[in-house]
Amino acid sequence: MSHLSFNMIENALFEAFKTTADPGKILPTATPTNVAPIPSVLPPTPHYEVVGHDGKVTLWVIFALMVISSAAFAGMSWTVPVVSTTSRVCYPVI
Numbered sequence: 001m002s003h004l005s006f007n008m009i010e011n012a013l014f015e016a017f018k019t020t021a022d023p024g025k026i027l028p029t030a031t032p033t034n035v036a037p038i039p040s041v042l043p044p045t046p047h048y049e050v051v052g053h054d055g056k057v058t059l060w061v062i063f064a065l066m067v068i069s070s071a072a073f074a075g076m077s078w079t080v081p082v083v084s085t086t087s088r089v090c091y092p093v094i
Contacts, residue, residue, distance in 0.1 A: 051059075
């Protein structure tokens, strides 16, 4: 049933094309215009940011504070038993 309806639509379109198109006239595919070409877009020159002396000192101070706090945390956690023989509390180990 669908094949029959497709053929009917195809035939109707073909007949409509035959009656509207002039076989002796070739239609142009593109028409010339008087529009100027599109100019190329150039990005602006990049603006680089640099780290000054104060920024470098600040980064090193924060790094030192993080190392000290990590060492302090590791030292405090070193005394916590992972598995205790007297209690049933078990600390998870990653």
